[in-house]
Amino acid sequence: xxxxxxxxxxxxxxxxxxxxxxxxxxxxxxxxxxxxxxxxxxxxxxxxxxxxxxxxxxxxxxxxxxxxxxxxxxxxxxxxxxxxxxxxxxxxxxxxxxxxxxxxxxxxxxxxxxxxxxxxxxxxxxxxxxxxxxxxxxxxxxxxxxxxxxxxxxxxxxxxxxxxxxxxxxxxxxxxxxxxxxxxxxxxxxxxxxxxxxxxxxxxxxxxxxxxxxxxxxxxxxxxxxxxxxxxxxxxxxxxxxxxxxxxxxxxxxxxxxxxxxxxxxxxxxxxxxxxxxxxxxxxxxxxxxxxxxxxxxxxxxxxxxxxxxxxxxxxxxxxxxxxxxxxxxxxxxxxxxxxxxxxxxxxxxxxxxxxxxxxxxxxxxxxxxxxxxxxxxxx
Numbered sequence: 117x118x119x120x121x122x123x124x125x126x127x128x129x130x131x132x133x134x135x136x137x138x139x140x141x142x143x144x145x146x147x148x149x150x151x152x153x154x155x156x157x158x159x160x161x162x163x164x165x166x167x168x169x170x171x172x173x174x175x176x177x178x179x180x181x182x183x184x185x186x187x188x189x190x191x192x193x194x195x196x197x198x199x200x201x202x203x204x205x206x207x208x209x210x211x212x213x214x215x216x217x218x219x220x221x222x223x224x225x226x227x228x229x230x231x232x233x234x235x236x237x238x239x240x241x242x243x244x245x246x247x248x249x250x251x252x253x254x255x256x257x258x259x260x261x262x263x264x265x266x267x268x269x270x271x272x273x274x275x276x277x278x279x280x281x282x283x284x285x286x287x288x289x290x291x292x293x294x295x296x297x298x299x300x301x302x303x304x305x306x307x308x309x310x311x312x313x314x315x316x317x318x319x320x321x322x323x324x325x326x327x328x329x330x331x332x333x334x335x336x337x338x339x340x341x342x343x344x345x346x347x348x349x350x351x352x353x354x355x356x357x358x359x360x361x362x363x364x365x366x367x368x369x370x371x372x373x374x375x376x377x378x379x380x381x382x383x384x385x386x387x388x389x390x391x392x393x394x395x396x397x398x399x400x401x402x403x404x405x406x407x408x409x410x411x412x413x414x415x416x417x418x419x420x421x422x423x424x425x426x427x428x429x430x431x432x433x434x435x436x437x438x439x440x441x442x443x444x445x446x447x448x449x450x451x452x453x454x455x456x457x458x459x460x461x462x463x464x465x466x467x468x469x470x471x472x473x474x475x476x477x478x479x480x481x482x483x484x485x486x487x488x489x490x491x492x493x494x495x496x
Contacts, residue, residue, distance in 0.1 A: 119413075121183075121187075122183065124180065124181075124184055125183050125184050125187050128169075128180065128184045128187050128188050128191075129187045129188075129191055131164065132164075132166065132187070132188045132191040132192060133191045133194070135160060135161070135164060136191055136192055136194070136195035136196070136199075137195060139156070139157060139160050140154070140157050140192070140195050140196050140199055141195050141196070143156075143157070144195065144196045144322075144468070145462065145468070147196075147198065147321070147322035148198070148321045148322055148468060149321075149462075151314075151316065151317070151321040151322065152322060153202075153278055153322060153323075153324050154196070154198065154199055154202070154322050157196075157199050158199070158202060158203075158233070158236070159233070161192075161199075161203060161233065162232065162233020162234070163233070165177075165178040166178075166188055166203060166233075167203065167206060167207065167230070167231065167232070167233035168207075168211075168230070168231025168232060168233065169184060169185045169188060169207065170182060170184075170185045170207060170208075170212070171211065171215055171227060171231040175215070175223060175224075175227045175228050175231055176227070176228040176229075176231040176232040177227075177231040178231075181419070181422070181423040182357070182360060182418075182419035182420070182422040182423050183416060183419045183420055183423055185207065185208075185361075185364075185419070186360060186361075186363075186364035186415055186416065186419040187364075188203070189203065189204050189361055189364040189365055189368065190364045190365070190367050190368035190371065190412075190415075191368060192368065193364070193365045193366075193367070193368025193369050193371075193372065194368040194369070194371045194372040194375075195372065196322065197319070197320050197323075197365060197368070197369050197469075197472040197473075197475075198320045198321065198322035198323040198472070199322065199323075200365050200368060201274060201320050201323045201365060201475070201479075202274070202275060202323050202324070204358070204361035204362070204364075204365060205237070205238065205239060205274035205275050205361075206230070206236055206237045206238075206275060207237075207361070208354070208357045208358045208360070208361040209237070209238075209239035209274075209283070209354055209358050209361075210230065210237025210238055210239045210275070210279070210281065210282070210283050211226075211227060211230040211231060211237050212354060212357055213239060213283045213299070213341065213350065213354045214226050214227055214230070214281075214283065214301065214341065215227050216353065216354070217299075217341055217342045217350050217353070217354075218301075218341050218342070219341075221338070222301070222338075222341065226281055226301060229280075229281075230281060235280040235281050236275055236278055236279050236280050236281075237275065237279055237280070237281050237282070237283070238273055238274065238275035238276050238278075238279030238281070238282040238283070239273070239274070239282070239283045239354070240270040240273045240276065240282050240283065240284045240285065240328050241253070241270070241285050241351055242270060242271055242272045242273070243255060243268070243269060243270055243271060244269060244271050247272075248481070248482060248484075248485050250285070250294075250348065250351055251293050251294035251297070251348055253268075253285060253286070253287060253297065254268055254287070255267065255268025255269070255270065255284070255285065255286040255287060255330065256268055256286060256287050256288075256290070257286035257287065257288050257298060257300065258288075259288070259337075260334075262336060262337050263334050263335065263336055263337065264286075264288075264300060264334070264335055264336075264337060264339070264340065265332055265333065265334050266284065266286050266300065266302070266308070266309075266330040266333040266334075266335065267330055267331060267332060267333070268286060268330050269312075269327060269328070269329055269330070270284065270327065270328040270330075271312075271315075271326075271327045271328075272315070272325055273325065273326055273327070273328050274323060274324065274325055274479075275323075275324055276311055276324060276325065276326035276327070276328050277311040277314050277324045277326035278324045279304065280303065280304045281301060281302075281303055281304070282301070282302050282303075282304075282309075282328065283299055283300070283301055283341065284299065284300050284301075284302050284328075284330070285297055285298070285299050285300075285347045285348075285351060286298060286299075286300060286330075286347075288344055288345065288347075289344075289345060292345070294348040294349075295345050295348070296345060297345065297347035297348045297351075298340055298341075298342075298344050298345060298346070298347040299340070299341045299342065299347040299350055299351070300335055300339050300340050300341065301335070301339045301341060302330075302333065302335055302339065306333055306334075306335065307333065307334065308330060308331045308332045308333030308334065309328070309329070309330055309333045310328070310329045310331070311326050311327070311328055311329075312326060312327030312328060312329050313326065313327050314326045315327075317475075318471050318474065319468070319471035319472035319473070319474060319475055320472050320475055355480055355481060356428075356429055356430055356433050357422065357433070358480045359418075359433040359434055359436065359437035359480050359481065359486075360415065360418045360419055360422065360429075360433050360436060360437070361480070362437050362440075362441065362476050362479055362480045363411070363414065363415040363418065363433070363436035363437045363439075363440040363441070364415050364419075364440075365476055366411065366437075366440040366441045366443070366444035366473065366476040367408065367411050367412050367415055367440050367444065369444050369447075369448065369469055369472055369473045369476065370404070370407070370408045370411060370440075370443060370444035370447040370448070370473075371408060372465065372469055373404075373444075373447050373448045373451035373465070373466060373469040373470075373473075374401070374404045374405060374408055374447055374451065376451060376455075376464070376465045376466055376469070377400070377401060377404065377450070377451045377454040377455070377466070378392075378401060380454060380455050380458070380464070380466075381397050381401065381454055384456075384458075391454075397454060400450045400453065400454055401454070403450070404447045404450055404451070407443040407446060407447060408443070408447060410439065410443065411436075411439055411440035411443045411444065412440075414432075414435055414436040414439050414440060415436045415440055417432055417436070418432040418433045418435075418436040430489060430493055431489075431490055431493040431494070434481075434486045434489045434490050434493075435486075435490055437476075437480065437481070437486055438483055438486035438487065438490065440476070441473075441476035441477040441483065442477060442483060444473050444476060445473050445474065445476070445477060447473075448466070448469045448470045448472075448473040449470065451466040451469060451470065452466045452467065452470050454466070
């Protein structure tokens with residue numbers, strides 16, 4: 117068991133950290149206040165090869181593993197969780213769905229532009245009437261000759277308003293529950309496909325989260341990913357990797373909040389000395405650092421299992437996501453407390469981390485769903 121980061125992992129960490137601090141950090145609050153999408157940051161990350169980290173070089177990817185990917189997501193979240201979320205949804209949900217579950221022809225067609233970052237991906241599962249119970253989705257796809265015609269509404273779709281290639285889940289066999297769902301690739305500009313309202317969010321405001329409307333949206337059968345009726349199974353497989361993404365995202369947020377707290381505690385004085393010298397503050401920092409290390413180890417374990425070729429990491433991914441998200445939430449709350457009144461204003465990063473971190477306990481399955489998933493695996 118080796119706890120030392122690999123050479124490639126350290127190279128990714130330093131490369132992404134340098135880029136994030138140089139190119140992303142100066143614009144974080146500007147994008148947050150305006151809820152504006154960070155196009156320049158995403159383009160820069162595409163040029164670095166980050167948007168195709170886990171995909172083969174022959175498909176324009178970087179050929180790296182999940183440990184390197186988790187490291188990149190973490191480093192981006194340490195500076196701006198919105199950018200990190202954008203990258204995670206693009207890689208682990210949209211592109212990975214096509215790469216893992218698509219045909220050779222579909223991989224050759226869509227993965228290279230997504231991995232190179234010339235196209236941005238989105239993944240549309242959630243609907244206004246169903247979230248945790250994805251098997252209850254109402255979007256329909258009916259067959260007409262060699263085509264499928266999609267009708268329905270999706271919401272809470274990360275990259276939905278800015279994505280070029282969207283993986284959409286729709287019911288192809290009415291009344292069949294989870295067995296009647298299929299997935300389709302829909303490209304931007306397809307008649308009948310329209311992005312809707314962009315959500316005005318509490319946190320991660322620079323990440324695009326939008327509604328999607330499908331009205332008689334026609335796609336050829338060649339856009340169906342995998343066998344008909346296996347969409348729900350596909351979604352569960354993709355979410356397994358997506359939970360590692362959210363775990364890494366939470367670790368990065370926790371790291372950013374912890375580092376901000378250490379800096380503040382060393383510079384802020386009370387009663388004639390830095391508050392870092394007070395035991396009350398020291399214990400908060402100690403708890404934050406300990407939870408952060410534990411969360412990182414759980415996340416890296418799940419990523420390492422993926423790299424080792426494990427076909428099922430449901431338990432480990434869910435544990436990493438559950439613990440990391442809730443630990444990061446506690447860390448960010450304590451960061452605000454360490455900052456005192458300064459933690460409540462936007463001039464200091466603790467306020468933004470506190471708003472951003474909440475999504476990690478919701479996205480890719482709520483904490484409650486993670487506990488259900490873990491318990492089921494334990495009792496099998």
